[in-house]
Amino acid sequence: SWITGKTGSENTFGRTSSVSNPPSFAPEITLTATGQEKKVVAILPFKNLSQDPNSNFYEFALADAVITELAQLKSLIVRPSSVVAKYQGAEIDPREAGQELRVHAVLSAGFIRSGDKMRVTAQLLDVLTGEILWSDRIDAESGDILILQDTIAQQILDGLRLELSEKEQERLGRRPTENAPAYEEYLRGRDNFGRFIFRTLAVEDCDAAIANFKHAIELDPHFALAHSGLGACYANRFFKGLGEPDDYTYAEAAFSKAFFYDPNVTEARVLMVMIYMARGEKKKARAEIELLEKQFPNDAPLYFVKGVMHRLDGEYNESLRSFEKLVRLDPAARVVSAYNRARIFLYRGDYEKALEELDKGVKYEPNHPMLKIFRSGVYYYQGKKDDAISLIEEVLEQNPQMDGIRSLYAMFLAGDGKVEEARTQISDEALNLCRSDHDMAYWVGSTYALLGDKDLAFKWINRAVKLGNENKPWFETDVNLDSLRDDPRFAELMGKIGDNQ
Incomplete structure (x- = not known):
């Protein structure tokens, strides 16, 4: 094998206590259909121990890749990449992070890359007891990243003592590509895409991710995850008001190729629901949501799409519940949930409750443009039209690329008689x-x-x-x-x- 897991004292698969005092927290409790408790795990961004700037992309991308692999399992809840992204580059105790994320176990890892060699030191920690469930040092060639990733995923499952169905075992054993350079380019794309989505909203980061995914596809045209990543870039660029009308078409083309090579790419299927809606195929969108909820009940973005669908159908209570579940599965989605729930209360004429929801989001991201946009909407319907116009002008001044909200700005102006x-x-x-x-x-x-x-x-x-x-x-x-x-x-x-x- 190209990977060797060290044995003896270095491989401490088992239960070694590192901290004796139990924390004053309880992990999230979610039950399966048969009444068994689902384990909840977080994969923290890897640490670049060699401080090599050319390897920084592995920090987020490797964690994201392991998350994507494990998220396929119904019996396990994996905190999504959006939750753990904030820990990248931060000095934090893994157990404290696990307590904050309300998980049973947390994986922390560091890597050193030297030439074509990579060494990863990983540890899986029981957050409740402080015991080390598994730790190891894994050596790999730079072309063996997939094997390294698979090894870590399997050790997490073993450490949590999860038993998989035959179908789940088969799915986990399926490699997304056999082309090592294509996979490295894909990881670079996930890093740039994660930066765009979770930190910067900078168009140049999205453009860089698009270039990475396109290169990965050139190296392996059958690489479903790369096609899905490309489609996600186009779709999210449009959703955030930064794209072009053709972005939906580009996204659909990329997702269609992802489905062709792997019909179970969750990211593509969830985002494709929004494409169906853009094409006016709402019945198809509803049917796909119902199917996805059965197949991937722990996928947080599904509940965002579900919440939007219920909002657009005027089913307000169902929408509020969907956004609540979104936050339970993805605590980092508090802001997204806040401004979407605020819209529901605005529709009901409960402006104070809408502002309360927006204030919840402000506690986490005080300058988030979407919070300001929908606060301006509340002001408008409260009759504070000058305040509404002033706030949305501030957002446009700070984010001139957000052309998607100019129609809302126009509505405020028209409502104030500024024809x-x-x-x-x-x-x-x-x-x-x-x-x-x-x-x-x-x-x-x-x-x-x-x-x-x-x-x-x-x-x-x-x-x-x-x-x-x-x-x-x-x-x-x-x-x-x-x-x-x-x-x-x-x-x-x-x-x-x-x-x-």
């Missing part, structure tokens, strides 16, 4: 971006309703409905649509939503 300023924001370029998004299309329709252009208002609200926005309770109460409700086309539209649901 010409509103029309300036809904330029042809802005409208082109809005044609593929259920919320942006609704904001454009609302803007035209406020401007008195009923024909264009109905055109864009119908577009929003076609894209999956069938939030009937909101359509029937939103003050921005007051001028449309006496028009026969409004009753016809409400009837169409009822038929779809």
